[in-house]
Amino acid sequence: MKFLDEYRDAGLARKFAGEIHRMTTRPWKIMEVCGGQTHAIVKFGIDELLPKQIELIHGPGCPVCVTPLEVIDKALEIASRRGVVFTSFGDMLRVPGSSTDLLSVKAGGGDVRIVYSPLDAVKIAEQNPAKEVVFFGVGFETTAPATAMAAYQAAQKGLKNFSMLISHVLVPPAIEALMSSPDCKVQAFLAAGHVCTVMGYEEYFPLAKKYQVPIVVTGFEPLDILHGILMVVQQLESGRAEVENQYARAVRREGNQPAQILIKRVFQVVPRKWRGVGEIPQSGLGLANEYAAFDADKKFGLTDHHVEEPAECIAGLILQGQKKPHECPAFGAKCTPEHPLGATMVSSEGACAAYYRYRRNQI
Amino acid sequence: MCLAIPGKVVSISGDDPLTRMGKIDFSGVIKQASLAYVPEVNIGDYVIVHVGFALSKVDEDEAQKVFGYLKQIGELGELERESP
Numbered sequence: 001m002k003f004l005d006e007y008r009d010a011g012l013a014r015k016f017a018g019e020i021h022r023m024t025t026r027p028w029k030i031m032e033v034c035g036g037q038t039h040a041i042v043k044f045g046i047d048e049l050l051p052k053q054i055e056l057i058h059g060p061g062c063p064v065c066v067t068p069l070e071v072i073d074k075a076l077e078i079a080s081r082r083g084v085v086f087t088s089f090g091d092m093l094r095v096p097g098s099s100t101d102l103l104s105v106k107a108g109g110g111d112v113r114i115v116y117s118p119l120d121a122v123k124i125a126e127q128n129p130a131k132e133v134v135f136f137g138v139g140f141e142t143t144a145p146a147t148a149m150a151a152y153q154a155a156q157k158g159l160k161n162f163s164m165l166i167s168h169v170l171v172p173p174a175i176e177a178l179m180s181s182p183d184c185k186v187q188a189f190l191a192a193g194h195v196c197t198v199m200g201y202e203e204y205f206p207l208a209k210k211y212q213v214p215i216v217v218t219g220f221e222p223l224d225i226l227h228g229i230l231m232v233v234q235q236l237e238s239g240r241a242e243v244e245n246q247y248a249r250a251v252r253r254e255g256n257q258p259a260q261i262l263i264k265r266v267f268q269v270v271p272r273k274w275r276g277v278g279e280i281p282q283s284g285l286g287l288a289n290e291y292a293a294f295d296a297d298k299k300f301g302l303t304d305h306h307v308e309e310p311a312e313c314i315a316g317l318i319l320q321g322q323k324k325p326h327e328c329p330a331f332g333a334k335c336t337p338e339h340p341l342g343a344t345m346v347s348s349e350g351a352c353a354a355y356y357r358y359r360r361n362q363i
Numbered sequence: 364m365c366l367a368i369p370g371k372v373v374s375i376s377g378d379d380p381l382t383r384m385g386k387i388d389f390s391g392v393i394k395q396a397s398l399a400y401v402p403e404v405n406i407g408d409y410v411i412v413h414v415g416f417a418l419s420k421v422d423e424d425e426a427q428k429v430f431g432y433l434k435q436i437g438e439l440g441e442l443e444r445e446s447p
């Protein structure tokens with residue numbers, strides 16, 4: 001397949017790795033922000049090709065993992081009601097809430113349906129006027145354009161039986177929160193390529209400057225990640241802290257303008273709690289006042305409640321790059337993909353799931 | 364959710380920019396995607412698709428640069444080896 005196989009060529013990957021070995025003179029800690037990149041790094045063993053001095057720290061970029069427990073509980077409550085069709089991306093179904101998960105609600109008779117696109121949820125609402133159709137709108141800037149379009153089209157069609165439980169999150173405020181923590185060890189970032197296809201990378205210039213960290217927008221294939229690491233190491237070794245774009249085949253500096261226009265129209269920036277991490281100011285998207293009629297939170301009169309994470313799960317530390325999955329005592333023992341204690345063991349983008357799948361036997 | 368692979372646009376239906384849809388070929392698996400956010404895309408282009416929406420067109424020239432860089436370091440490596 002074009003634009004795919006050539007980026008997975010083992011010989012070329014070794015060439016990049018050789019160049020990184022040649023360049024590296026000191027220890028460096030580099031965070032890949034996106035869980036999709038974490039997955040590729042562990043799957044293809046990219047970290048094992050690197051010099052010992054380079055440590056890759058896995059970041060918080062797993063939307064399933066950071067959706068707060070309270071929001072999962074709200075989803076479970078709505079999905080259990082009669083007359084409701086609850087629609088969601090497949091990866092949210094096994095995420096544990098405080099007592100159950102969406103899959104169990106479905107097994108117990110709840111009408112929970114997996115959709116590929118939020119527009120499918122709009123279609124279900126049109127076809128089922130007697131039912132309340134709710135879409136679980138989660139994800140980073142990559143899924144926000146789709147959720148925004150669903151709200152926009154639902155408004156155009158005048159749908160009264162459609163609403164959304166929104167828990168969208170934004171990447172740059174999370175980077176800011178990580179960097180401003182005194183425990184932060186990260187010296188450079190690989191920024192998430194697909195987030196930048198939507199938003200561009202203007203937002204990263206002030207961050208690179210303020211914290212003096214190189215930030216390289218990076219793709220998802222092995223050669224992309226190695227190339228991104230090489231660009232970061234070149235900057236670190238020469239004392240630069242700039243924003244560069246490794247993933248120029250898909251990312252433009254200004255991002256996708258039509259998508260940004262609709263996001264601005266449908267959403268407003270709100271404070272958002274990240275599971276395991278806590279509240280980060282201005283780090284989420286919520287529905288703008290004009291779209292309040294589609295807010296499931298309001299429609300179902302759900303109130304905020306506070307629930308504690310299971311004490312054994314250290315996913316919060318993992319999402320902030322302070323611990324690796326195998327350092328969790330529950331990893332692979334009490335916590336497995338079949339019986340997950342935390343969301344990072346469920347999602348394909350979660351670091352615990354990636355280590356379980358590809359590294360279990362080495363640990 | 365953020366992972367996506369490039370697919371090739373094999374057909375386009377609809378004229379309204381907001382509801383324009385494309386059939387996208389991902390290595391033999393065909394899926395529908397909205398082209399609302401990529402008005403510049405034509406049949407034969409490669410696009411990156413997220414949850415049913417094409418978000419960016421893959422730029423062929425830029426795609427070559429990763430390999431151009433490798434070629435460059437390959438040549439440099441040879442120069443170093445040749446020089447005494």
Ligand code: SF4
Binds near residue numbers: 329340
């Ligand atoms: S292994 Fe399980 S319990 Fe431990 S941090 Fe990961 S998800 Fe939480």
